[in-house]
Amino acid sequence: MKLNRWLSAIFMACLVLLSGCEIDNQTIAQNSLVYCAEGSPASFNPQTDTSGTTIDAIANQLYDRLIRFNDDNSIAPALAKSWHLTRDGKMVTFYLRKDVIFHQTQYFTPTRNFSADDVVFSFERILNTKHPFHQVSGGKYPFFQNVQFSNIVEGIEKINDHTVRFKLREANSSFLANLATDYAVILSQEYGQQLLSQGRQEEIDSKPIGTGPFKLQSYQSGSLLRYYRHESYWHNEVKLNQLVFDITASDTGRLTKLLTNECDVIAYPIAPHKIKENPNLIVEEVTAFNIGYLGFNTQKAPFDDPLVRRAVAHAINKDAIITAIYGEQGEIAHSILPKSSWAHDSSVIPIEYNPEQAIALLQEAGYEDGLTFDIWAMPVQRSYNPNALTMAKLIQADLNQIGVKVDIVSYEWSTFLRRLGQGEHQSVLLGWSADHPDPDNFLTPLLSCNSAETGSNRAFWCDQEFDSLLKLALKTDNINQRKNLYLQAQAIFQRDLPLLPLAHSKRFQARHEQVKGKILNSFGGINFAEVSKL
Amino acid sequence: MLIFTLRKLNLFLFTMLLLTVLSFSLSFLFPGDQLTNLTGQLNITPSEQTALAKEYSHESNIAWQYAAYLGHILNGELGLSMTNQTNITDEILRLLPATIELSLFAFVIATIIGIPLGFIAAIRHHKPADHVILAFAMIGYSIPVFWLGLLAILTFSIQLGWLPSGGQISLLYEIERTTGFMLVDILLSDSPYKWQALQNNFAHMILPALVIAAAPATVFIRLARTAMLEVLQTSYIKAARAKGLSFSQIILRHAIRNALIKVVQHIGLQFANLVTLAMITEVIFNWPGIGRWLIESIYQRDYTAIQSGLLVLSSFIFLVHIITDYTYAALNPLARGAKYGSR
Numbered sequence: 036m037k038l039n040r041w042l043s044a045i046f047m048a049c050l051v052l053l054s055g056c057e058i059d060n061q062t063i064a065q066n067s068l069v070y071c072a073e074g075s076p077a078s079f080n081p082q083t084d085t086s087g088t089t090i091d092a093i094a095n096q097l098y099d100r101l102i103r104f105n106d107d108n109s110i111a112p113a114l115a116k117s118w119h120l121t122r123d124g125k126m127v128t129f130y131l132r133k134d135v136i137f138h139q140t141q142y143f144t145p146t147r148n149f150s151a152d153d154v155v156f157s158f159e160r161i162l163n164t165k166h167p168f169h170q171v172s173g174g175k176y177p178f179f180q181n182v183q184f185s186n187i188v189e190g191i192e193k194i195n196d197h198t199v200r201f202k203l204r205e206a207n208s209s210f211l212a213n214l215a216t217d218y219a220v221i222l223s224q225e226y227g228q229q230l231l232s233q234g235r236q237e238e239i240d241s242k243p244i245g246t247g248p249f250k251l252q253s254y255q256s257g258s259l260l261r262y263y264r265h266e267s268y269w270h271n272e273v274k275l276n277q278l279v280f281d282i283t284a285s286d287t288g289r290l291t292k293l294l295t296n297e298c299d300v301i302a303y304p305i306a307p308h309k310i311k312e313n314p315n316l317i318v319e320e321v322t323a324f325n326i327g328y329l330g331f332n333t334q335k336a337p338f339d340d341p342l343v344r345r346a347v348a349h350a351i352n353k354d355a356i357i358t359a360i361y362g363e364q365g366e367i368a369h370s371i372l373p374k375s376s377w378a379h380d381s382s383v384i385p386i387e388y389n390p391e392q393a394i395a396l397l398q399e400a401g402y403e404d405g406l407t408f409d410i411w412a413m414p415v416q417r418s419y420n421p422n423a424l425t426m427a428k429l430i431q432a433d434l435n436q437i438g439v440k441v442d443i444v445s446y447e448w449s450t451f452l453r454r455l456g457q458g459e460h461q462s463v464l465l466g467w468s469a470d471h472p473d474p475d476n477f478l479t480p481l482l483s484c485n486s487a488e489t490g491s492n493r494a495f496w497c498d499q500e501f502d503s504l505l506k507l508a509l510k511t512d513n514i515n516q517r518k519n520l521y522l523q524a525q526a527i528f529q530r531d532l533p534l535l536p537l538a539h540s541k542r543f544q545a546r547h548e549q550v551k552g553k554i555l556n557s558f559g560g561i562n563f564a565e566v567s568k569l
Numbered sequence: 570m571l572i573f574t575l576r577k578l579n580l581f582l583f584t585m586l587l588l589t590v591l592s593f594s595l596s597f598l599f600p601g602d603q604l605t606n607l608t609g610q611l612n613i614t615p616s617e618q619t620a621l622a623k624e625y626s627h628e629s630n631i632a633w634q635y636a637a638y639l640g641h642i643l644n645g646e647l648g649l650s651m652t653n654q655t656n657i658t659d660e661i662l663r664l665l666p667a668t669i670e671l672s673l674f675a676f677v678i679a680t681i682i683g684i685p686l687g688f689i690a691a692i693r694h695h696k697p698a699d700h701v702i703l704a705f706a707m708i709g710y711s712i713p714v715f716w717l718g719l720l721a722i723l724t725f726s727i728q729l730g731w732l733p734s735g736g737q738i739s740l741l742y743e744i745e746r747t748t749g750f751m752l753v754d755i756l757l758s759d760s761p762y763k764w765q766a767l768q769n770n771f772a773h774m775i776l777p778a779l780v781i782a783a784a785p786a787t788v789f790i791r792l793a794r795t796a797m798l799e800v801l802q803t804s805y806i807k808a809a810r811a812k813g814l815s816f817s818q819i820i821l822r823h824a825i826r827n828a829l830i831k832v833v834q835h836i837g838l839q840f841a842n843l844v845t846l847a848m849i850t851e852v853i854f855n856w857p858g859i860g861r862w863l864i865e866s867i868y869q870r871d872y873t874a875i876q877s878g879l880l881v882l883s884s885f886i887f888l889v890h891i892i893t894d895y896t897y898a899a900l901n902p903l904a905r906g907a908k909y910g911s912r
Contacts, residue, residue: 067741259740279740295726295734447869450652
């Protein structure tokens with residue numbers, strides 16, 4: 036009898052525990068979205084980090100810019116209602132919105148709305164080396180240093196609370212495009228001052244305050260990122276109450292979570308054709324402006340010798356790589372610029388797969404007895420390279436045939452980027468996703484002398500002639516003239532081959548059917564501002 | 570009992586000493602600078618380097634270096650992670666509860682399933698039930714845990730959609746961290762979704778815990794079966810039978826209690842095995858515990874983390890052994906007098 040009573044009690048407890056309240060469960064899931072991301076952000080300020088993972092996670096969720104890109108790549112107003120460019124192209128005046136409110140979080144409560152002071156603060160931080168926040172995250176502003184922002188902008192002036200003027204040193208055809216990228220975010224000057232008075236400046240990049248559709252609730256590196264809705268977002272009503280980034284590095288792990296309903300949307304799905312078979316799942320793709328490449332560290336042996344670079348290029352079977360790694364999602368790259376770019380050089384003669392020629396070139400370079408080097412393969416999936424490790428293995432096998440031994444090296448993503456920035460690698464499988472449609476956005480960050488110092492030029496290649504061509508191209512608005520200059524620059528690139536272009540790919544994302552709204556952008560990161568769940 | 574306690578304490582201290590010596594020597598055996606391996610501090614200025622060397626008695630002889638290291642451990646300072654410069658003590662304190670929670674849950678499952686099944690097998694000695702149970706035990710023991718884990722995810726998560734495939738709780742539930750033990754934290758939290766969170770956490774725990782429990786459960790089946798068979802052969806059972814007690818009375822009043830004592834002694838030893846299985850399972854089920862963290866550290870060659878992780882895990886397992894010894898001694902007065910090596 037006693038036993039029976041116990042059994043029934045246990046049974047009841049289990050029943051309560053397992054049945055739960057389905058209705059409440061529904062509401063929390065309906066207002067929330069779980070996005071399975073491939074890695075942790077390295078910073079909470081897009082000014083200081085350009086890696087795609089960071090930008091995806093933070094840029095559009097937390098911040099706004101003065102202007103932004105429309106779907107057709109034209110420039111649209113954002114925090115600035117309108118702007119005016121003088122005839123000589125040297126003065127740009129922005130007229131700002133008045134009703135924009137910064138995030139209110141556990142660590143900051145704003146007392147005033149967005150104003151010209153915030154714009155001046157955000158850009159002065161980058162430009163003015165004596166600014167109290169300039170050195171906070173090591174004084175590196177990769178995107179802005181790559182485009183030589185401090186050489187473009189002479190000064191920023193607050194005209195009144197809602198008008199700001201940028202003075203340029205000379206006309207620059209990509210200035211507005213630069214300001215519309217995900218990196219040109221507006222920070223809160225009031226928050227900055229509060230941190231400064233408390234001596235906690237470094238928190239500006241780890242505990243973010245912006246005007247974006249979501250505000251940060253909590254973050255655990257390698258595990259999760261929790262955002263809550265910004266109740267008084269200026270642009271539109273944000274439909275999701277909670278946005279969670281579930282950081283799942285393994286691609287099979289993400290796919291599993293999508294299938295088991297643990298994720299609503301996943302980044303970089305594998306086997307998209309399989310997902311398409313499931314009626315509840317949708318695969319989206321956008322044509323992305325990107326390039327996956329094998330970068331040679333031109334400052335280090337053996338790749339300081341252009342002959343070795345060319346030899347390796349001849350030994351790699353790109354067709355096999357495209358088939359194995361990208362399938363239908365990518366096309367072979369012969370040049371840095373994708374075909375859809377107006378500056379693409381269609382006359383480039385592809386480097387053919389020719390092991391004999393590779394051996395001959397190696398002998399010419401003095402490596403008759405073969406050669407050993409490292410390939411760094413990134414540990415995360417990016418659209419431009421969905422599986423760097425497998426790609427490295429394929430390259431390893433190709434090179435093995437011409438007597439070259441390759442060691443594959445990989446680290447956790449943030450460590451990988453840090454060491455890469457320090458130039459510890461010999462060669463690396465990496466890529467670049469463009470931030471805006473201008474061809475300068477491929478050539479300058481990847482190959483200019485300046486970005487060799489700031490870190491996005493992973494080949495550490497610096498050619499004065501190439502550099503001056505890029506600079507000349509920026510000074511003019513005449514598109515034919517610019518195209519001509521870019522073609523000349525690409526010829527120098529083909530001659531020296533600091534990077535071996537491998538593939539251009541589409542960007543994929545998979546989601547459950549009930550998730551509605553546009554998430555993927557052709558340029559830059561993803562955006563959840565207009566997403567809802569049925 | 571006092572002498573027994575003193576003896577256990579003695580053993581504990583010496584084993585801990587040996588463990589720290591081993592962990593200390595690892596900093597010499599790993600490649601790279603010994604001080605860096607020990608503290609995990611990278612990118613420090615020369616003056617900081619000097620201060621650190623002084624703090625760890627780096628210039629003195631090895632005995633002093635070891636003493637300084639021991640001092641840091643006793644203060645709970647395990648250094649920084651070489652990969653991301655986070656404090657290892659904080660990391661371990663954050664992750665260990667999740668592992669303990671999962672291991673305990675698996676342990677309870679293994680005990681609840683294993684011991685009664687073992688008893689049933691013994692009672693039905695050489696009958697079909699006995700053979701079936703033994704066959705299951707054999708299969709359960711032979712299946713590699715990583716395969717079983719993947720199989721469980723494939724069947725119950727992907728195909729049937731009954732249970733989640735990984736993690737500790739759905740990330741939608743924001744549970745404030747107080748003790749580190751998720752179940753306790755949920756009960757303490759003032760979230761309006763408390764009960765759903767509890768249910769969700771429970772659902773997340775079932776698959777990994779069952780996978781971990783599979784191997785120990787089969788060991789418990791064999792232990793319980795052997796113990797029960799032995800007890801059933803003893804003269805006091807025969808005497809009870811001669812007195813005219815029914816079979817169920819004999820089993821419930823005499824056999825189970827005495828067989829359990831024999832089982833308890835070996836249960837603790839299984840815990841080390843269970844924690845090893847938990848480490849692998851954590852990787853498969855993405856469980857945010859110390860096992861996954863340690864395996865990740867090995868993959869990253871984060872020497873400071875490997876060193877401290879091993880030290881903490883082995884001390885934890887050792888502590889569990891001592892607790893079992895104690896429980897056994899409490900249950901069986903005869904065991905208190907036993908010396909090491911005498912059994």
